[in-house]
Every structure is written in C-alpha cells, then in structure tokens.
Amino acid sequence: MGRVFAVVNQKGGVGKTTTSVNAAASLAAAEKRTLLIDMDPQGNASSGVGVSPRTVKQGTYDVLIGRANLADVVKDTAIATLKIAPTSRDLVAAEYELIDREDRDLILKTALERVRRKFDFVFIDCPPSLGLLTINALCAADAVIVPMQCEYFALEGLGQLTETIARIKAARNPKLKVEGVVLTMYDGRNNLSREVADEVRKHFRVFDAIIPRNVRLSEAPSFGQPVILYDARSSGAQGYLELAKELLGN
Amino acid sequence: MGRVFAVVNQKGGVGKTTTSVNAAASLAAAEKRTLLIDMDPQGNASSGVGVSPRTVKQGTYDVLIGRANLADVVKDTAIATLKIAPTSRDLVAAEYELIDREDRDLILKTALERVRRKFDFVFIDCPPSLGLLTINALCAADAVIVPMQCEYFALEGLGQLTETIARIKAARNPKLKVEGVVLTMYDGRNNLSREVADEVRKHFRVFDAIIPRNVRLSEAPSFGQPVILYDARSSGAQGYLELAKELLGN
Numbered sequence: 097m098g099r100v101f102a103v104v105n106q107k108g109g110v111g112k113t114t115t116s117v118n119a120a121a122s123l124a125a126a127e128k129r130t131l132l133i134d135m136d137p138q139g140n141a142s143s144g145v146g147v148s149p150r151t152v153k154q155g156t157y158d159v160l161i162g163r164a165n166l167a168d169v170v171k172d173t174a175i176a177t178l179k180i181a182p183t184s185r186d187l188v189a190a191e192y193e194l195i196d197r198e199d200r201d202l203i204l205k206t207a208l209e210r211v212r213r214k215f216d217f218v219f220i221d222c223p224p225s226l227g228l229l230t231i232n233a234l235c236a237a238d239a240v241i242v243p244m245q246c247e248y249f250a251l252e253g254l255g256q257l258t259e260t261i262a263r264i265k266a267a268r269n270p271k272l273k274v275e276g277v278v279l280t281m282y283d284g285r286n287n288l289s290r291e292v293a294d295e296v297r298k299h300f301r302v303f304d305a306i307i308p309r310n311v312r313l314s315e316a317p318s319f320g321q322p323v324i325l326y327d328a329r330s331s332g333a334q335g336y337l338e339l340a341k342e343l344l345g346n
Numbered sequence: 347m348g349r350v351f352a353v354v355n356q357k358g359g360v361g362k363t364t365t366s367v368n369a370a371a372s373l374a375a376a377e378k379r380t381l382l383i384d385m386d387p388q389g390n391a392s393s394g395v396g397v398s399p400r401t402v403k404q405g406t407y408d409v410l411i412g413r414a415n416l417a418d419v420v421k422d423t424a425i426a427t428l429k430i431a432p433t434s435r436d437l438v439a440a441e442y443e444l445i446d447r448e449d450r451d452l453i454l455k456t457a458l459e460r461v462r463r464k465f466d467f468v469f470i471d472c473p474p475s476l477g478l479l480t481i482n483a484l485c486a487a488d489a490v491i492v493p494m495q496c497e498y499f500a501l502e503g504l505g506q507l508t509e510t511i512a513r514i515k516a517a518r519n520p521k522l523k524v525e526g527v528v529l530t531m532y533d534g535r536n537n538l539s540r541e542v543a544d545e546v547r548k549h550f551r552v553f554d555a556i557i558p559r560n561v562r563l564s565e566a567p568s569f570g571q572p573v574i575l576y577d578a579r580s581s582g583a584q585g586y587l588e589l590a591k592e593l594l595g596n
C-alpha cells in the first residue's frame with residue numbers, strides 16, 4: 097500500500113508543481129512505482145511530464161464527475177515507473193459542478209482506493225487555493241508536503257493552511273499529517289531567505305533537503321521533462337534526489 | 347472618472363500583488379487619488395500596505411455579501427493619496443456563499459459605482475484563479491493588467507486567461523480590454539526570460555517598463571510598506587515608477 101502525498105500551499109508560485117513532478121520523478125528513477133495526479137486546472141504537472149492538457153480527452157475532471165475511473169485516465173511518461181493522471185481543460189468547471197453533491201469532498205479518495213495498491217507513492221499536485229479540488233486532495237492523502245518559498249507573503253499564508261489541514265483531519269481524514277515543509281527557491285546569500293527559514297522551523301518539520309533557486313528547474317518544463325532527465329547534475333535535480341531519499345527513509 | 351484596473355493572472359506567484367501595491371503607490375506618490383481593492387483571501391495586498399487581514403473587522407467580504415458599502419471599509423495607508431479596501435479573513439467563503447445569486451458576477455461593479463468618482467485610479471488585486479472573485483473584478487474593471495513572470499508555466503496560462511477575458515467582454519463588460527502585460531522578475535542574463543518575453547510580445551501589448559528581479563521588492567512587504575517608501579532608489583521601485591508613468595500617459 098503506497099503512501100499518498102497532497103502537495104499543497106494556497107500561496108501561488110511557491111513550487112508545488114515543480115516539487116510534485118520532480119519528487120515523483122526521483123522516486124520513479126529509484127524504481128518505485130509512482131503516480132502523479134494533476135488536480136490543477138492549469139495542468140502544469142501534466143505538461144511538466146510531457147502531456148499537454150489540450151490533447152487530453154479524459155482526465156481528472158472526468159474522474160471527479162464520475163465519467164471515468166482513475167485507472168482509465170492514467171498515462172505513461174518518459175520514465176517507465178512514473179505514471180500521470182493528467183488534467184483536461186474542463187477541470188476549471190469541476191468546483192462549481194460538484195458543489196451540491198453530498199460526498200463532494202471524498203470523490204478523489206474513493207477513486208484512488210481502487211488503484212493505490214498498484215503504486216508505492218502517489219503525489220497530488222494542487223492549485224493555489226483551498227477550494228474543493230485541494231480539499232479532495234487533503235481527504236485522499238496520508239500526508240501533506242508543503243512547498244514554501246522563503247518569502248514574507250508565503251510565510252503569512254501558513255496559518256490559513258494549518259487551519260484547513262486541522263479542519264480536514266478532524267472532520268474527514270483522521271490520519272492526515274504534515275509530512276514536512278520543503279524550502280524552495282532558496283538563496284542562502286539573502287537575509288530574507290534565512291530569516292523566513294528560521295521562522296518556519298519554529299512551527300513545522302522542515303525537510304533537510306533544501307531546493308536552491310536553479311534556472312534548470314524552470315527550463316525543464318519547456319521540454320516536457322522532469323529535471324532528472326533534463327539535467328541530472330544540476331543543483332535543482334540534486335535537491336529533489338535528496339528529498340526523495342528522505343521520503344524513502346521515513 | 348477614474349480608471350479601474352483588474353490585476354489578473356491565474357498562474358500563481360507572478361507578481362500580481364507586488365504590481366497592484368507598487369503601481370498604486372507610485373501613482374499615489376504622483377498625487378493621484380488611488381484606491382487599492384484586495385480581492386484575494388490571502389490578503390497580501392492589505393499587508394503589503396501595512397493593514398493586517400487578521401485585524402480587519404469589515405472588508406471586501408462584507409461588501410460582497412451586502413453587509414457594508416465599499417466606502418465603509420476603505421482605510422488610510424502611509425501615503426495620503428493611497429487608500430485600501432482590505433480583505434478580511436472570511437473572504438475565502440465568499441465564492442461559495444454567492445454562487446446562487448443571479449447577479450453574482452456584478453456585485454463589485456455595483457459597489458464600485460458609488461465611490462469611483464472619488465479616485466483617479468483603482469487597482470483590484472486578484473487571487474490566482476479564474477473563479478468568482480476574479481470574475482467580479484473583470485466585470486468591474488475598464489482594463490486588465492496582466493503581470494507575467496518570464497517562465498514557461500506562466501506562458502502556458504495566457505491562453506486560458508485570454509479566453510476568460512473575451513467571455514466576460516462578450517457577456518458582461520463590453521468596454522473591457524487588456525491594457526498590457528507587465529514582465530516581472532525579469533533577468534536579462536537568462537535565455538528563458540528573453541525567449542518568453544519575445545513570445546509574449548507576439549500576442550500582447552507589453553509595457554515598456556520591465557520589472558527586474560529585485561530582493562528589495564520581496565523585503566518591503568515584511569515592513570508593511572510599498573517599495574517606494576522602503577527603498578525608492580532600488581531597481582524594483584524604479585521599474586514601478588516607470589510603469590506608473592506609462593499608465594498616466596495612456
């Protein structure tokens with residue numbers, strides 16, 4: 097029975113997709129059977145592994161509205177042990193279409209029950225909000241990975257995030273815990289990065305692996321590749337390999 | 347009659363709040379009466395001008411659910427000619443509470459009618475989504491300013507954004523136009539920045555003012571100040587002064 101991680105932070109642009117794609121790809125490279133689920137209407141995780149959302153006929157949207165099983169929408173990627181459940185364009189509409197359903201929080205959890213035994217790790221990439229798509233991920237997950245830029249605005253949002261996780265844990269998913277915070281785009285030369293990192297360590301478990309700011313991480317998606325395929329020797333790729341080792345060790 | 351700008355991009359972390367706060371502050375510094383409206387539940391624009399969302403008793407949420415007028419919630423900032431309509435914590439709930447109202451798209455537009463003659467410029471900071479809060483801003487605005495990081499994922503999202511703007515223009519707000527794209531966190535040394543900028547210029551009007559990556563822009567919010575007060579000589583502050591000049595000239 098694999099471990100299911102929701103990669104969540106309502107603050108935008110903190111590295112959720114970059115962490116989902118590259119942590120998943122690093123575990124897959126270590127021969128672990130890994131599934132990446134794209135719950136963001138932008139579809140960045142899908143295009144980050146070479147699957148363009150515009151070309152997807154059935155995706156996570158179809159699973160949420162009950163038109164397809166998760167197993168039906170899973171696609172291959174360039175890494176044999178890495179699969180993706182991609183976003184299709186209409187995922188944007190899902191939040192409004194599901195709002196009246198009694199079980200609206202638990203749809204992904206139920207869909208995942210049927211396939212999770214085929215994978216060692218599952219990563220769910222979430223949009224920058226605490227709406228229904230992220231709630232579904234939190235209800236389906238064993239643990240939460242919180243990517244966090246070392247910036248002031250990102251620090252401000254942690255309170256709201258903690259409240260939401262506590263609410264889901266109490267009402268829907270008692271086993272849910274915060275696996276840890278991943279510091280991303282870290283620049284050790286700048287005071288703000290160090291000050292914010294020190295502040296976060298006071299309240300959360302922070303992974304030892306720190307992801308530096310590294311342009312290779314932002315170039316890789318334009319080739320539809322995880323960074324481990326694009327430039328395995330880069331500091332960005334090394335950071336995510338370290339993170340994968342920590343996740344394996346827990 | 348002032349000009350109303352919606353600052354929109356569903357991609358997270360591209361500089362929407364930084365642009366809203368600092369373009370508004372630069373125009374206010376040029377003696378223009380300016381209103382900043384925070385439509386993001388994160389409340390970053392509010393704290394960016396020194397108003398903590400936790401302390402706000404009545405904010406944009408109260409205006410949207412009809413409990414207060416916009417004029418009631420407007421607060422002063424450290425710049426005499428800059429006012430803020432801040433977020434209160436419960437704005438997160440607004441999207442679900444308003445969903446059944448017939449006029450749900452036009453609530454902000456109606457609220458703004460009563461106060462807009464008091465201001466020369468209005469900036470509406472939006473959350474990283476194309477949901478009801480952003481739709482309200484697009485219906486209330488004269489024009490859209492699109493902050494854009496020169497990165498691949500940010501480029502991918504422009505199609506969805508253009509579709510949404512066209513839909514609102516056709517159905518709700520015929521005068522709506524794209525004022526321009528502001529390139530943010532620009533690093534001329536890196537190929538990706540230049541390639542993405544060239545690509546954007548093919549499809550959109552791009553402001554001459556380019557905002558460089560500048561750590562002073564990310565330090566200023568921790569002091570609750572726009573960058574023009576925190577470090578007016580910084581390259582970030584200069585970039586936003588240039589942008590303000592362009593907006594004045596149009």
Ligand SMILES: Nc1ncnc2c1ncn2[C@@H]1O[C@H](COP(=O)(O)OP(=O)(O)OP(=O)(O)O)[C@@H](O)[C@H]1O
Pocket residue numbers: 107108109110111112113114115136140222223224280281282307308309310311313314315317332356357358359474497498499500
């Ligand atoms: N360590 C890093 N170094 C340099 N660039 C990075 C790094 N991590 C992410 N990026 C780039 O920064 C941008 C934001 O990252 P990403 O899209 O992964 O964040 P996100 O949290 O998923 O955003 P959203 O809130 O829109 O979903 C992307 O263009 C990405 O390529």
Ligand SMILES: Nc1ncnc2c1ncn2[C@@H]1O[C@H](COP(=O)(O)OP(=O)(O)OP(=O)(O)O)[C@@H](O)[C@H]1O
Pocket residue numbers: 106107108109224247248249250357358359360361362363364365386390472473474530531532557558559560561563564565567582
């Ligand atoms: N030109 C810049 N140089 C350096 N840092 C910047 C710049 N512009 C913004 N930042 C920092 O980058 C982060 C993202 O910017 P900001 O929060 O303004 O984006 P946003 O689009 O409003 O994000 P969200 O999608 O969460 O609303 C912030 O921490 C901000 O301080």
Ligand SMILES: [Mg+2]
Pocket residue numbers: 112113114136140222223
């Ligand atoms: Mg993302």
Ligand SMILES: [Mg+2]
Pocket residue numbers: 362363364386390471472473
């Ligand atoms: Mg913002």
